[in-house]
Amino acid sequence: MTASAPTKIVVTGPFGAGKTTFVSTLSQDPVVSTERAVSDATVAVKTSTTVAMDHGGLHVTPPPGASWGAHRVGLFGTPGQQRFSFMWTMLARDMDGYVVLVDASRSESVAQARDIVAAFADLAPYVPRLVLVSRWADPAGTRAELAAALGTPVQSLMPCDPRDLADATAALHVLLDGVQTLSGRKKQQTP
Ligand SMILES: Nc1nc2c(ncn2[C@@H]2O[C@H](COP(=O)(O)OP(=O)(O)OP(=O)(O)O)[C@@H](O)[C@H]2O)c(=O)[nH]1
Ligand SMILES: [Mg+2]
Numbered sequence: 001m002t003a004s005a006p007t008k009i010v011v012t013g014p015f016g017a018g019k020t021t022f023v024s025t026l027s028q029d030p031v032v033s034t035e036r037a038v039s040d041a042t043v044a045v046k047t048s049t050t051v052a053m054d055h056g057g058l059h060v061t062p063p064p065g066a067s068w069g070a071h072r073v074g075l076f077g078t079p080g081q082q083r084f085s086f087m088w089t090m091l092a093r094d095m096d097g098y099v100v101l102v103d104a105s106r107s108e109s110v111a112q113a114r115d116i117v118a119a120f121a122d123l124a125p126y127v128p129r130l131v132l133v134s135r136w137a138d139p140a141g142t143r144a145e146l147a148a149a150l151g152t153p154v155q156s157l158m159p160c161d162p163r164d165l166a167d168a169t170a171a172l173h174v175l176l177d178g179v180q181t182l183s184g185r186k187k188q189q190t191p
Pocket of ligand 1: 014016021022048079163
């Protein structure tokens with residue numbers, strides 16, 4: 001993280017998990033979105049979908065005790081529908097961290113999130129990741145089960161209502177802690 005380059009955070013996950021909502025909740029800049037009406041059976045879940053990206057930005061101030069200072073963050077939301085997945089690779093380029101959003105109340109969302117977790121782990125194996133779970137009825141009781149279903153460690157799961165600024169901010173702070181830890185390690189390894 002440098003003063004000049006904003007930290008690049010990608011927001012991914014399956015159709016309808018709340019990616020556009022998450023970007024809009026956090027962004028202090030006007031959000032650029034690419035919503036189009038859905039034309040298939042997914043209209044039962046919602047009527048529009050992201051076809052290219054969402055872009056927003058904000059100035060983050062660290063909570064007490066954070067290892068990072070105030071800086072700019074750029075947010076890049078991906079499409080969720082598989083047919084637009086060619087955008088994932090483009091948006092993932094040079095990202096500093098990413099979140100995978102999943103809707104725990106829909107089994108299709110969990111199954112698709114598992115594939116997305118695997119695809120992004122392949123694309124960016126060393127980039128810090130957080131899995132944000134919306135509509136999670138029983139976080140304490142189903143944590144291990146959901147982690148196994150998603151193919152991710154339990155520690156990377158965090159409940160998050162993407163409509164809620166406090167939830168979204170808390171998640172972003174945890175991810176930025178991870179970004180900072182990794183950048184500290186890289187500096188130590190540089191001769
Ligand atoms: N009740 C409830 N609604 C939620 C929650 N999380 C997201 N939503 C709603 O679910 C919808 C998610 O829509 P989007 O933000 O467009 O989802 P998306 O992931 O960007 O969808 P695509 O771009 O089409 O893949 C919005 O209407 C949110 O308000 C939650 O935790 N509780
Ligand atoms: Mg969207």
